[in-house]
Amino acid sequence: MHSRFLSSFFLLALLILLCGFAAGKNAWKNPDTGILAGKKGEKLPATLSSSSDPTEEEKGGYPFAETLLNELDAQEIAAAKYYRLLDEEGKIITVTGRRIRIGDRYLDEKNRLYEVYRVKDYVATARYIRTEKLGRVKPGSPAPGFLSKLEKNFSYLVQMAITLPQKRGPGKEEESRKLIALYHTHNDESYVPSDGTHSIYGSGGIHQVGASLKAALEQKNINVIHSENLHLPHDRGAYRRSRDTALELLQHNPDVIFDIHRDAAPSVAYAAKIDDQWVTKIQFVVGRQNPSSVVTRRFAYDMKSLADDIYPGLVKGIFMGWGNYNQDLTPLNLLLEVGGHRNSRRAAEESMVLFADVVAKYFYGIPVGEEGETFPGAERRAAGAGAWGAVVVILLLVAAALGAFYFLNNPAAWERFKEQT
Structure with a gap:
């Protein structure tokens, strides 16, 4: 009963927040943004055309990225055309059958984090970012962080x-x-x-x-x-x-x-x-x-x-x-x-x-x-x-904070919201 009350309360709060956004939706319109737009000037990889590509109906809303080929095909594997990830000094970080793209990151065995900035044929070059401090994990409970x-x-x-x-x-x-x-x-x-x-x-x-x-x-x-x-x-x-x-x-x-x-x-x-x-x-x-x-x-x-x-x-x-x-x-x-x-x-x-x-x-x-x-x-x-209770609390806090911030900065939207409700 307690869990059902929390769930219902959260959904009500979320509904109020969404209504508030709808009331002032004109302030949020931006024709240059979209889920696939990426960063300004960033060119997203094109999908690979093939007669076996799924139709829009077959995708059923499946994430766009999965229409890309992420691994070597059988011919490439047979020819041992692996992807090699190198650091800026030309040393091998890893060798893999996964297709490496610009922006990919790799954490190596010694916890050194790299980011790919160049890919040519089957060779990718990455710059060192930092050595991550992973911290110790307390067994049997949600991990730190x-x-x-x-x-x-x-x-x-x-x-x-x-x-x-x-x-x-x-x-x-x-x-x-x-x-x-x-x-x-x-x-x-x-x-x-x-x-x-x-x-x-x-x-x-x-x-x-x-x-x-x-x-x-x-x-x-x-x-x-x-x-x-x-x-x-x-x-x-x-x-x-x-x-x-x-x-x-x-x-x-x-x-x-x-x-x-x-x-x-x-x-x-x-x-x-x-x-x-x-x-x-x-x-x-x-x-x-x-x-x-x-x-x-x-x-x-x-x-x-x-x-x-x-x-x-x-x-x-x-x-x-x-x-x-x-x-x-x-x-x-x-x-x-x-x-x-x-x-x-x-x-x-x-x-x-x-x-x-x-x-x-x-x-x-x-x-x-x-x-x-x-x-x-x-x-x-x-x-x-064990994370469910914390998730609901976090959601409520985030929803309340966003709603308060939005209405405080958009008094007209608050008035429209009151009229609609």
Whole structure:
């Protein structure tokens, strides 16, 4: 009842705010601005024309960025035409099968942040920005800085608030429930040394990597939903098709969703030896075209920080590139690149066992090597579930502040608003 009251109260406040904007809408009109306009003078990448491009009806409002091709195609992979990201001195920062565009950012293994300013053919050059201080993460509770970043992403908060009344609040039995969701947008992705090819039309080797993470989490008494829905073919429409899977998983109210992939890169780019065992490194991917990208990036930073503490070198870096990757559905939807196509699947599976320790400790405070136990006083609910109350409060404060500021500076709009109501 209390949750329903808060939701209704917020929606009323939001409605009042929107009415106020409508009353003075002439003051906000600007023909030179729009959702796809970008910064002044900035030229957005053109979509790639193809007979397989989705029609407007097929897109169904799907984010514009996903009509772009974000990865190497089969011919480029076969020819080893990887993208190389270099610093201004010509040193290699990373090698990847993801198409790099101007404005993309990369946080490397040592937490050095770079931004791409030039791309020519398959070589991108980035300038060093700073070395990020990720901070320490308190296991089992919302990560440091997570909630504070939410208030800077108003568009995402509005979306969450609109769907909030439709969500059933967790009961006493659900508060301590642990649930992780996994899926694969690119089902065909495989590992050449183990699977004989980089792509299998159907359930490729990447599904077994997901199964390895599922098994490792279940060993810790964590519930896992591993969707093996197919989203073939592996083309620019795959994320549009996997969106239905992500929405289906969200109906179960998981604490986090991982979209598990593998990169296309030389084996040396991902090979690592941790605790005398060969594994593949993991790369996080955050889409820059998400309304919740600030929050997702903070989440990725905090996950890397904890991984660095537990297994230094396990997380290769964080690629912040052009795209959406369905991360607009929830900020706790992280894309994982588990090794490259030239690494062995066995090494990728072993890295998932280590990553399960990171996930279990981050969300539930379960110590490494333990099964289902938590640190004394650690929160048992997930970071995402625990944020709802704070989200509503932040939204109310932001809505009230914006409304007050607008009407104080537009007395005529206030009079029109009173007349309309």
